Amino acid sequence: MDAILMSLMTALNEGLMINVYQRDTDDFYTGYVKALGNNAVILATYNDAGIADGSVWLNFAAIAQVEFAGVDLDDMQFRISVAESEHFLSLAGQEKPLKFDATNDLLGQLVTQVQASQQVVMVILADDDAYLEGQVVAVGKDHFQFNVFNKFNFTDKREMTVDYSDVLVVEFQGLDLRQETALVSKRDTLKHVKSALIPNDGQLGNIFSEAMVTGKMLAVMPKGNEDQFFVGTVKALNADTVVLSLKDMAAQFGGYVAIRLPEIQSVTTASDYLQTVKFYAQWDVDHDFTQQPVLNADREFDSSDDLIQGLVASAAAFSRVIRIRVADTDEHLLGYPAQLTATGFVMNLVNEEAGEQVPVRFDAVLELAFGHIYAYLQEALDHRE
Numbered sequence: 058m059d060a061i062l063m064s065l066m067t068a069l070n071e072g073l074m075i076n077v078y079q080r081d082t083d084d085f086y087t088g089y090v091k092a093l094g095n096n097a098v099i100l101a102t103y104n105d106a107g108i109a110d111g112s113v114w115l116n117f118a119a120i121a122q123v124e125f126a127g128v129d130l131d132d133m134q135f136r137i138s139v140a141e142s143e144h145f146l147s148l149a150g151q152e153k154p155l156k157f158d159a160t161n162d163l164l165g166q167l168v169t170q171v172q173a174s175q176q177v178v179m180v181i182l183a184d185d186d187a188y189l190e191g192q193v194v195a196v197g198k199d200h201f202q203f204n205v206f207n208k209f210n211f212t213d214k215r216e217m218t219v220d221y222s223d224v225l226v227v228e229f230q231g232l233d234l235r236q237e238t239a240l241v242s243k244r245d246t247l248k249h250v251k252s253a254l255i256p257n258d259g260q261l262g263n264i265f266s267e268a269m270v271t272g273k274m275l276a277v278m279p280k281g282n283e284d285q286f287f288v289g290t291v292k293a294l295n296a297d298t299v300v301l302s303l304k305d306m307a308a309q310f311g312g313y314v315a316i317r318l319p320e321i322q323s324v325t326t327a328s329d330y331l332q333t334v335k336f337y338a339q340w341d342v343d344h345d346f347t348q349q350p351v352l353n354a355d356r357e358f359d360s361s362d363d364l365i366q367g368l369v370a371s372a373a374a375f376s377r378v379i380r381i382r383v384a385d386t387d388e389h390l391l392g393y394p395a396q397l398t399a400t401g402f403v404m405n406l407v408n409e410e411a412g413e414q415v416p417v418r419f420d421a422v423l424e425l426a427f428g429h430i431y432a433y434l435q436e437a438l439d440h441r442e
Contacts, residue, residue, distance in 0.1 A: 065093055076127075099115075107135075111231030147232075172194065176192070178192075180227050190208065261318055262294065265324075274290055277316065277325075295360045301316070312352070315426075373402065400420075403416050407435055
């Protein structure tokens with residue numbers, strides 16, 4: 058614990074960007090120390106796209122390691138420079154800053170201020186894997202009352218007493234929490250929608266065809282990964298493949314994904330979470346936050362083509378990064394496609410596998426993601442001087 062405290066003190070005094078790794082999880086936060094107490098720290102954080110995005114309070118008990126240098130931090134510094142030079146959308150500077158006195162308990166100050174403003178925060182408790190989102194509704198000497206909001210299930214209404222000693226992490230003032238605050242302000246009028254989940258029985262083409270005409274938002278779950286699903290609208294469809302224009306967690310444009318129809322486990326056409334995303338999407342429209350300026354949310358596709366082969370050929374022609382999931386190994390490969398033939402291509406991998414070349418058959422590509430902010434940043438990273 059003394060080593061962690063000394064590392065955080067160094068980061069504060071020298072204004073250093075750091076990675077803070079948590080115990081018992083692969084999650085970590087990147088940012089700058091803004092306040093340092095005797096048992097916790099507050100970081101101003103950046104998301105994976107290099108965008109300043111809210112803050113986090115971390116109990117020292119939740120911290121496994123503090124990192125000052127390395128490839129990840131170098132890459133993040135580059136992403137931040139791109140985000141600033143390209144004027145990526147961010148709430149940084151728009152939120153009323155919270156004030157902290159490092160000589161007093163930071164958590165008590167935090168919950169008192171977010172209770173006064175009624176902003177939604179995300180809380181992680183000891184011995185609980187759940188990420189709880191909601192509002193602090195009352196503050197005591199050693200505990201607070203927390204009104205939980207479940208954006209996936211509007212019928213999940215709970216108020217709980219939380220002891221300060223049980224709190225490991227509190228995220229606050231990020232973009233999605235700002236949107237959720239706006240949504241929660243209307244919670245009395247929110248109506249639960251029974252989820253309409255359609256399993257893949259070979260008839261999904263009709264669902265996608267109708268959604269492409271109406272612009273209906275869908276949630277699509279691929280086979281083999283129940284923790285991952287895509288939310289978006291249908292941009293192209295043929296007998297074999299569907300192309301979706303995606304929404305990210307803040308309902309901003311999140312690039313595209315092409316999926317082979319047999320690789321889809323189910324499609325959800327109605328749910329409380331889809332209502333949440335629609336609300337966030339309208340918030341984005343109202344606040345001019347719909348997409349980052351370097352992305353193209355208006356791309357057109359020819360459904361009569363072999364969509365997978367056509368997308369790979371386009372990426373190869375313009376030296377674009379794509380991510381594919383490949384049959385047999387079910388691996389996800391990130392890189393630049395090249396050396397196209399009638400039946401396949403070579404993936405020139407980036408990131409940890411940079412320099413490696415993997416031959417891929419077109420018919421082995423089950424899923425292809427492209428046109429998102431991380432592909433843009435990878436291309437910028439690969440072409441920096």
